Amino acid sequence: MAHAREPDAFARISPEAAGYSSQRLEELRTFLQQSGSDSLLLIHDGKVFFEYGDIHKKLLLHSMRKPLLNALYGIYEARGKVDLDATLAELGIDDVPPSLTTEERMATLSDVLKSRSGVYHPAAAESEGMAQSRPARGSHPPATHYYYNNWDFNVAGRILERAMGRRIYDAFNDEIAKPLGMLDYRNRIVIPEVDGSVIDADADGFYQYEPGSSRFPAYHFRMSAYDLALFGQLYLDRGQWHGRQIVPADWIARSTRPYSEVEPQYGLAYGMLWDVLVPESADEAPSFYHTGVGIHMLGVYPKHKLVMVHRVDTEHGYRFNDGDLYQVIRMIHGARLRAAKH
Template sequence: MTSLPRSTPAAQGVDANGIDAFVAALGRAPNIEPHGLMVLRHGHVVAERWWHPYGPGTPHLLYSLSKAFASTALGFAVAEGLVDLDATVLSYLPEHDARITDPRSRSILVRHVASMTSGHAAETIDEAFGVGDGDLTLGLLLLPPERDPGTFFAYNQPCTNALSAIIERVSGTPLTEFLRPRLFEPLGIGQFGWSLDPVGREQGFSGLHLTTESVAKVGQFYLDGGSWQGKQLLPAEWVAEATRAHVDADKDGSDWGRGYGFQFWRSRHGYRGDGAYGQFMLVLPESDAVVAITSQSPDMEGLLDLAWTHLLPALTAGSGDSAGPAGPWPIEHPELARPAGDGRHMALAEATYRPGPANEIGSLESVRVRPGELVLDEGGELTAALGAPDRWTVTGPLATAYAWSGDRLLIDLIFVETPHRLHLRLDPATGTFAASWRTAPLAPVPLVALRMPH
């Protein structure tokens, strides 16, 4: 995988003290847990950091930041004459024609689903799933919009799924294969996977897994108007169209009230793709900068507030000397917090635990502990190594850490290709366990599926 060029903050006119202040503020925030950070200015990486057990080579579930990549695929399809923004969605899926009788549904254009203006008054994913027998695009068309398409914005996952369906239909390939020669290979992005919906279509609205640096590369690609290393891959006109506001902005002061483009949000500064729990691709044309963040952060607006408070002033418009050290920003891998116990190093006795009170994972049938190993049975076994109690132990897409607290064994299991961490509290006296999420996955999937699809 080709890496982005590296530079010192000072050489690119960036105040390293501002980056330090941002990272320190992330560490103090109670509902923000950073996993990866990359800051670019003038096309150079000036700061990067990952919080162990996450690392630079680990793909991360992007949730709705995936939508920016569906938009990118649409841009290529439009440029190649495969898709017409002013054609109806139904025209690309003629097999559904006889079932779609509502005039508003029949008039939904490609540009409407791209801008979340299908006319539906609210999110339809659950209802669309039901009426479409798992096909979200069919479900969207079967649900009559409450408003005329193009006149009303509502964030609506099946709209993006419709883009996936259309691109797959006109190209004969899923989104990842469509993007491979057009985006991923030119940018040197070699690790990627996109989760499937119930009908076997890459979701579009969520499910893409990429490394933090891959997100940063695509942010730079957009900042450069669809150009990469001097070659125009995506028309600059598409980049401008996709990232401008297509719907009225509320101007309510938040970063979600500034308008919406083709699967991109306008921000208080620049524009962005974003996903649940703090997956961000911030593109800041006024600062010639890009910020890529992967995290587990329910307080997404709080994370952006910290970026605007600390990072934005550091990304000055000049290119001369900056404050702070003259050398490179230190590449460090601080550890995420481990289970808090009483510091005892007790041997792990082999035992099997059954669900007890306060168990939030109803499908988890048993937890088995044996020396050096943790086995979770959810109708199928998921196995992870258990190392020393004072560090994270990483085995593939899983990381574990444990501690004793009184007579309870506390184990945290991080699914490192996602934002998610599972807390286990085992009681040897009763042979029971309690399980809870720090942040629950947005879709109910088996634990073994919490990783990048292959």
């Protein structure tokens, strides 16, 4: 259910007040309608200057679940509950046969969060493309190679749940959703059917088990554009919310550093559970983002005090594609008034 009647945390301002062209953003609105987007929110310095679609409709996050895990890791590392230098062997991690090798179990939790574990075991929620591009077992020692690896992301969830002594969803609800005043996340978690399908379309989360591939499930979230924008604003504000430090600022800085070059020609890198845009100068805070199936996106741009959230209903028929997302990004940045000091 949507809860749009409850108080909204964001004030509304004109595009020009945020340093953007109303005319160009209306062109963007037309493109969103034509391409099949479900919603887009643009926020400057905590104020909405553009919104499109139903921003309170909960949609599957896909890979944008990873930044949510990042926040919990930052909180629980600061409490001394997780040690990023611990190895998989020390953490008691193994998987279904073929089991992890001695070398693979030398990967640290830090390697896992950077998607550099070198463990190329089949994983739950692994797309066909990911499975085909997965390196051969043992081809790269831990910490030496970046590969966008759902095994790493799934095992990171299990390690954190063990450390916290609770489900990811419950911790997220108490540590993030409630303090931020999320309006649509209700922490309704369901168990998928035997065939893996999820009947309850209003559920906020569910585990995806594939025991034939791995003992570690994927942890899926559904979230509205509005609630995800609150999360993005938290990161833009370096983990502070109304004077309270929710996620440690130093953790946000550490996890949004470019640890792995992904596409150097475009300045794209990977941090810890975040994609990172390599900054033009060393003293500039990097922009960071995460996408979901190439068409959802949460972007945080500190230089421009900008948070953007784009959503598509990917659980039903849709036509929006990754090329459309690139066009949306171009149109957003193209709408910025060059003379504006924002």
